[in-house]
Amino acid sequence: MIFEAALQRAAFCDVLEETLAECSKLRRAIWIECQPKKWDIAYARQHGIKVLANIEAALAE
Structure with missing residues (x-):
């Protein structure tokens, strides 16, 4: 046992x-x-490129 x-x-x-x-x-x-x-969004922000808000919101979840 x-x-x-x-x-x-x-x-x-x-x-x-x-x-x-x-x-x-x-x-x-x-x-x-x-x-x-995440890197693409950070790069876009750093270089003043507009990023779609829905992509940012989706990644923030």
């Missing part, structure tokens, strides 16, 4: 570790996807 409990706990920890790794990959992918857009 102790052995079964240890196996269940190990399986749970493996699933948790995989889930956290997937979250990390997703967070990194979202960050990479958003960076160019």
Whole structure:
């Protein structure tokens, strides 16, 4: 019975570790996807180029 409990706990920890790794990959992918857009708006503002308000609002969310 102790052995079964240890196996269940190990399986749970493996699933948790995989889930956290997937979250990390997703967070990194979202960050990479958003960076160019944020940079483009910052560049446009710096050089006096008008940026559509709806794009700024979408990125602010």
